[in-house]
Amino acid sequence: MQSEGSTDGRVGDRVLVLNPVSGSGDHVKEVVERGTEHGFEIRKTEEDGDASRLAREAAPDADLIAAAGGDGTLNGVVNGLAAAGELETTTLAVIPAGTGNNFATNIGIQGIGHAFTVIEAGRRRSIDVGIANDRIFLNSCIGGITAEASSKTTPESKANLGVLAYVKNTFETMGSFDSLPLRVETARGPNGERTRAWEGRAMFVLIGNCRRFTGARTAQANVEDGLLEVTIVEDAAATDLLGDAAMQTLFGRDSNYIVRRRAPSLAIESRRDSVEYSLDGEMLKTETLRIETISRSLRIAVGDDYQPDPDDGLLP
Numbered sequence: 001m002q003s004e005g006s007t008d009g010r011v012g013d014r015v016l017v018l019n020p021v022s023g024s025g026d027h028v029k030e031v032v033e034r035g036t037e038h039g040f041e042i043r044k045t046e047e048d049g050d051a052s053r054l055a056r057e058a059a060p061d062a063d064l065i066a067a068a069g070g071d072g073t074l075n076g077v078v079n080g081l082a083a084a085g086e087l088e089t090t091t092l093a094v095i096p097a098g099t100g101n102n103f104a105t106n107i108g109i110q111g112i113g114h115a116f117t118v119i120e121a122g123r124r125r126s127i128d129v130g131i132a133n134d135r136i137f138l139n140s141c142i143g144g145i146t147a148e149a150s151s152k153t154t155p156e157s158k159a160n161l162g163v164l165a166y167v168k169n170t171f172e173t174m175g176s177f178d179s180l181p182l183r184v185e186t187a188r189g190p191n192g193e194r195t196r197a198w199e200g201r202a203m204f205v206l207i208g209n210c211r212r213f214t215g216a217r218t219a220q221a222n223v224e225d226g227l228l229e230v231t232i233v234e235d236a237a238a239t240d241l242l243g244d245a246a247m248q249t250l251f252g253r254d255s256n257y258i259v260r261r262r263a264p265s266l267a268i269e270s271r272r273d274s275v276e277y278s279l280d281g282e283m284l285k286t287e288t289l290r291i292e293t294i295s296r297s298l299r300i301a302v303g304d305d306y307q308p309d310p311d312d313g314l315l316p
């Protein structure tokens with residue numbers, strides 16, 4: 001671990017966890033300069049797992065932890081806060097320095113400079129986080145995406161399409177895709193009684209905490225309602241899934257292949273082998289996945305464009 005901006009070796013009130021290789025890797029100088037100016041102690045990640053470890057170590061003493069990197073770095077930092085038991089007591093700031101920066105966009109943060117303006121002057125909100133088995137996700141948990149496809153997604157494609165890029169990429173890299181025999185049980189009430197079940201062959205299961213995947217009126221879901229947006233993409237072997245138009249058909253509001261639910265918790269069971277899930281881009285392999293939200297549990301600095309209820313005032 002390298003540390004900059006520290007005067008006495010103790011963790012300061014403000015700690016910035018910096019991934020120096022995320023995105024195109026040209027953000028380091030600006031983040032270090034601005035971070036130091038704003039009183040942050042800077043800790044750079046050196047390998048996988050560092051974002052979580054550094055955040056966990058810093059959380060007991062820090063009031064504010066900033067994550068500079070992409071969605072993966074942010075995911076690590078939030079998991080570190082949770083591991084330290086400081087999810088609700090340490091404020092998180094997001095400095096977008098990744099490829100897609102999906103989460104930063106969702107909370108109204110438009111760039112590195114803007115992130116520091118938000119840190120000093122922006123609102124604080126308490127938002128929901130998702131937990132899949134014992135791991136936290138902020139944006140999404142996606143089943144049916146392989147690590148191979150995830151790693152081959154190009155930066156351009158990620159920036160333009162977000163999660164759809166992963167879906168499209170899976171088809172492009174694999175040629176064909178063996179759908180997953182799954183049972184998905186969603187709960188209706190917050191106390192977890194599972195009331196609805198779907199069973200069949202799914203190509204993908206997408207669980208969104210704060211981002212609408214498709215057919216969306218807005219780019220952001222409600223991140224303070226204690227609900228997850230569940231989208232099951234049923235096997236559609238006959239469809240040509242490679243074109244953008246076909247993707248639109250597949251994900252459009254009226255598609256026959258899509259099952260949509262909103263639920264505070266759910267369980268996904270594989271009827272065959274383990275399934276690979278992507279949690280904000282970080283992979284997890286398991287046969288059974290239990291997912292729930294912890295409502296309004298993460299205190300976070302948000303930009304002016306962030307809307308607590310993005311549907312408010314829109315026609316149904």
Ligand SMILES: Nc1ncnc2c1ncn2[C@@H]1O[C@H](COP(=O)(O)OP(=O)(O)OP(=O)(O)O)[C@@H](O)[C@H]1O
Pocket residue numbers: 019020021022023024045046047048049050069070071072073074097098099100101102158281
């Ligand atoms: N110093 C480092 N050298 C190499 N890899 C690193 C280093 N620090 C972190 N990593 C790796 O970076 C990955 C996280 O990257 P991150 O998701 O933040 O950026 P990105 O992929 O460019 O952006 P996005 O997820 O927004 O598309 C983690 O898998 C982690 O293992």
